[in-house]
Amino acid sequence: MKLPKAIEEVINNFERLPGIGPKSAGRLAFYLLNVPQDYNQQFGEVLINLKKKVKICRQCFSVTEKEICEICSDVGRNKFQICVVERALDIVAFESVGGYKGVYHVLGGVINPLEHVGPEELKIGELIERLEKLDEKVEIIMATNLTMEGEATALYIKNKIEKMNNKNGILITRIGSGLPMGADLGYADQATLSRAMDGRREI
Amino acid sequence: MKLPKAIEEVINNFERLPGIGPKSAGRLAFYLLNVPQDYNQQFGEVLINLKKKVKICRQCFSVTEKEICEICSDVGRNKFQICVVERALDIVAFESVGGYKGVYHVLGGVINPLEHVGPEELKIGELIERLEKLDEKVEIIMATNLTMEGEATALYIKNKIEKMNNKNGILITRIGSGLPMGADLGYADQATLSRAMDGRREI
Numbered sequence: 008m009k010l011p012k013a014i015e016e017v018i019n020n021f022e023r024l025p026g027i028g029p030k031s032a033g034r035l036a037f038y039l040l041n042v043p044q045d046y047n048q049q050f051g052e053v054l055i056n057l058k059k060k061v062k063i064c065r066q067c068f069s070v071t072e073k074e075i076c077e078i079c080s081d082v083g084r085n086k087f088q089i090c091v092v093e094r095a096l097d098i099v100a101f102e103s104v105g106g107y108k109g110v111y112h113v114l115g116g117v118i119n120p121l122e123h124v125g126p127e128e129l130k131i132g133e134l135i136e137r138l139e140k141l142d143e144k145v146e147i148i149m150a151t152n153l154t155m156e157g158e159a160t161a162l163y164i165k166n167k168i169e170k171m172n173n174k175n176g177i178l179i180t181r182i183g184s185g186l187p188m189g190a191d192l193g194y195a196d197q198a199t200l201s202r203a204m205d206g207r208r209e210i
Numbered sequence: 211m212k213l214p215k216a217i218e219e220v221i222n223n224f225e226r227l228p229g230i231g232p233k234s235a236g237r238l239a240f241y242l243l244n245v246p247q248d249y250n251q252q253f254g255e256v257l258i259n260l261k262k263k264v265k266i267c268r269q270c271f272s273v274t275e276k277e278i279c280e281i282c283s284d285v286g287r288n289k290f291q292i293c294v295v296e297r298a299l300d301i302v303a304f305e306s307v308g309g310y311k312g313v314y315h316v317l318g319g320v321i322n323p324l325e326h327v328g329p330e331e332l333k334i335g336e337l338i339e340r341l342e343k344l345d346e347k348v349e350i351i352m353a354t355n356l357t358m359e360g361e362a363t364a365l366y367i368k369n370k371i372e373k374m375n376n377k378n379g380i381l382i383t384r385i386g387s388g389l390p391m392g393a394d395l396g397y398a399d400q401a402t403l404s405r406a407m408d409g410r411r412e413i
Contacts (some may be wrong), residue, residue, distance in 0.1 A: 008280070008281070008301060008302055008305035008306070010302065011263065011265075011273050011274060011275045012266045012274065012275065013256065013259055013260050013262075013263035013264050013275075014261070014264055014273060015262070016254050016256040017257060017260050020249075020252070020253040020257075023232060023249075024238055024241065024242075025237070025238070026234065026237070026238075026239055031229065033299060034228070034299065035228070035230070036260070037226055037297060037298060037299045038227065038228055038259065039260055040261060040264060040273065040298075044261050046226075047257045047258060047260055047261060048258050049223070050223040050254075050257050051253075051254035051255060051256075051257035051258035052222060052254060052258070053216065053219040053220050053223055053254075053300065054223075054242065054250045054253050054254035054257070054406060055250060055251050055254035055255070056216055056240075057216050057217065057220050057239070057242055057243065057250055058243060058247050059216075059247075060214065060215070061214045061217055061243060061383055062214075063214050070217060070243065071214060071311050072215065072216075073293060077211070077212060078211070081408075082342065085232075085320075087216055095240060095243075096236060096240045099211055099213065099236065102211035103211070137239075168298065190292035192404045210222065
């Protein structure tokens with residue numbers, strides 16, 4: 008059965024999104040056939056405007072509406088504690104927890120040779136430059152994902168920072184790793200158990 | 211953290227879609243921040259045009275680009291065998307299998323008192339009218355979903371058809387029900403097993 012072209016196009020666009028397969032894409036397209044036109048009109052317009060309206064913070068490379076993002080321009084935040092994350096979305100996760108009062112640095116991904124992403128594609132040079140301008144002792148919290156690529160990227164950056172000629176000293180930390188809250192030891196993988204043992208703390 | 215409004219709007223629109231939760235919506239919005247603007251532009255335009263370009267077939271209420279859909283206007287299809295489905299998407303499923311050479315009738319949903327959908331909201335009257343115009347023996351294949359609502363709707367339509375004054379006779383069938391291919395009897399529910407037993411066939 009040849010579907011009308013307008014439906015096919017909507018299906019194709021949904022299918023290109025991560026995590027949406029052909030069946031879900033079809034379901035979504037047919038769902039949108041039954042909603043008021045106003046909704047589709049608005050949905051279409053916000054998609055078209057998304058990239059036009061969102062800016063990238065010149066300091067931390069997070070998303071913002073201004074030149075410098077809310078967090079970087081907040082005088083209440085500690086500029087000498089920088090949490091390095093892969094994506095701006097990771098900042099949303101940390102901020103939803105609250106408690107962290109430092110600032111962030113968005114790499115824009117991780118080093119991934121299989122996908123042709125080298126260090127120069129990421130905001131690593133910009134992080135080094137940022138560190139060079141700071142005249143106090145700084146803590147860098149490496150908060151890339153606990154994947155192979157995230158671990159390798161964290162190590163790569165650690166090496167880069169250690170080669171810097173910094174008179175104030177830089178403390179490099181990695182976010183805690185081990186069993187997630189609510190976890191059942193019986194289902195944990197070996198790597199996580201080993202990390203949990205290494206990361207034990209006095210209580 | 212207050213996200214830029216343009217991102218919030220995209221997240222809200224994705225979240226309203228069935229099967230997409232707040233986390234997935236955020237992920238999709240941030241994904242679209244990193245694709246070329248052309249893609250978002252095109253995606254937005256096809257959404258805006260979707261309902262403008264798609265028509266509903268005057269005969270079977272499926273989706274089409276013309277007044278009468280491809281299947282209804284195909285002289286090779288048997289007009290006296292009508293498969294009644296809930297949604298146009300169900301036709302796509304049957305057509306992808308091939309083999310069925312009759313036509314379809316899209317109800318536009320099922321009778322669902324909890325969601326205030328009564329028989330008058332569906333294309334049941336239109337089905338009866340369609341049957342009245344046919345001057346040969348007709349087979350109606352009830353292919354609504356195997357849910358409580360789908361079953362009830364099939365029965366409701368059966369009763370309606372049986373009250374018709376049709377001199378040619380109408381055969382009403384229900385699509386086969388039982389264990390799906392690849393199924394493991396140990397995991398089948400009681401209702402399915404009971405249906406499978408009732409629906410046994412000589413081999």
